[in-house]
Amino acid sequence: MKRSILKFGGTSVSSLEKIKNIADYLKDRAKQGEQLIVVVSAMGKTTDELMASVNSITSSPNEQDLAVLLTTGEQQTISYLSIILNDMGVKSKPLTGYQAGIETVGHHLKSKISKINSELFDQLFNTYNVLIVAGFQGFNTDNEITTLGRGGSDTTAVALAAANKCSCEIYTDVTGVYSTDPRIYPQANRLDEVSYEEMMEMSALGAGVLVTRSVEIAKNHNTPIYLGKALSDEKGTWVMSKLDILEKKAITGVALDKDMIHVTLNYPHYDTHLMDATFNNLEQEEINVDMISQIVNNEGLQLSFTMKDTEENQIQKIFYRLKEDYPDLYFKIENRFVKVSVIGSGMRDMTGVASKVFRTLIKADIPFYQVTTSEISISYVVDEKNANDAAHLLCEQFEL
Structure with missing residues (x-):
């Protein structure tokens, strides 16, 4: 019997x-004989509202307490969906991260999945047609x-898809992955296929469609x-192995990361102890830094x-310490x-990609302050006022 993993984001479940x-x-879909594992987010802006209520109480909540509170949003969604399905005559069961056997390691608010017991789902499907799992949480x-x-x-x-050895369908309010944000460049093309590597880079560099960690798990x-x-x-977009993609363009997409800060540290002389203390603190707080x-x-x-x-509040605390x-x-x-x-x-x-990007920005008189490269990406730090123009020009240059 076919088993499918579906995920519905917050905007998709924002109302009853x-x-x-x-x-x-x-x-x-259940009528067609599929075993469905459905992952859902909290309804709409529920998580933001919960955080706002906490911020009205304290600026430094206990992480363990905060984790307990934030997970209530997803639990609300799984309950509503299961109630409706059972009322329709579809046997379903809501599962918290704990009930779904999602074991984690790390900080309470930044945990990583260490293990999932897929045998649990085999047992539950003997009784239920649909299992509804609260996303975002574990134990x-x-x-x-x-x-x-x-x-x-x-x-x-x-x-869950990896543990159950099946594909994963993620449903949101967008029709797939685009070469860039259509709100910035309306002519942006929707991609039929994109490789894991490209999607990881796009996610890490600002494309908000998929979180990098999820693509990394999929690739692994x-x-x-x-x-x-x-x-x-x-039609949407498939994210898959590059070996399964026939045609590879030099440039697949342009990403903008507006949710970033630029940090500068100055000290009268080079001190290895200061450098060690800085990066040790960053590691302990699990803060990822980029473009060093x-x-x-x-x-x-x-x-x-x-x-x-x-991470701005955390980096400020580190520097004050x-x-x-x-x-x-x-x-x-x-x-x-x-x-x-x-x-x-x-x-x-392909050669000449970097020089074409440099010439495009220089010709448009758009200054850049830092540059970093990988095998499949080139990133520039530009002034916020020039960001949309830079993205627009690069999309035109590479016919995206």
Whole structure:
């Protein structure tokens, strides 16, 4: 019997009417004999509302307490969907991350999935037709509730698909993966197929369609992902192995990361102990930094890097702690920059891509401050005011 993993995002389940429509869709698929594992997010802006209520109480909530609260959003959705399905005569069961056997390791709010017991689902399907799993959550070795961080429901769905050895269907409010954000460049093409590597780069560099961790899991287990619009007949995008994609363009997409901050650290002289303490703190707090540059001269040390703006409070706390031991330390956090990136697996085999990007930005008089490259991407830090123009010009240059 065919087993399928489906995931519905927050906008797809933002109202009871939408949840009822999803239930009708699931009923039809269950009638065809499919065993359905359905992962859902919290309804609409529920998680944001929960965070807002916490921020009105304290600026530094206990992580364990916060994890327990934030997971209630997904539990609300699984309950509603299961109630509706059972009322329709479809045998379904709602499962929290704990009940679904999703074991995690790491911080309470940034946990990673370590193990999923697929045999549990084999047993449950002897009784039920649809199993509804709360995304974004799991439990650790102390049986405490944990969350998987931003985009955690995508991660849950792909991990379940990998454990059950089947593909994963992720449904949102968009019709697939585009060469760039259609709101910035309306002529952007929807991609029929995109490789795991390209999707990972696009996600990491600002494309908000899929979270990077979910694509990484899919790549590691060769789990195809279908991304489409919920309850729509419009064709979506398959994320798959590059070996299964016949035609590879030099550039597949352009991504903008507007949710970033630029951090600069200055110290009168180069101090290895300061450097060690800085990166040790970043590691302990599980903060990912990007586009690192270092200058050492007669004026001392300057270290710059970019990172997600969601970590701004944590990086400030780190630097204030460091200033206790290094009083002459100066740091600056700026929000006025955006990272614009071009991505394409064909870049490996084609020359002239970097020079074309450089010439395009220079000709348009768009300055850039930091540059980083990988085998399949080139990223630039530009002023926020120039970000959309840069993306537009690069899409035109590479016919995206």
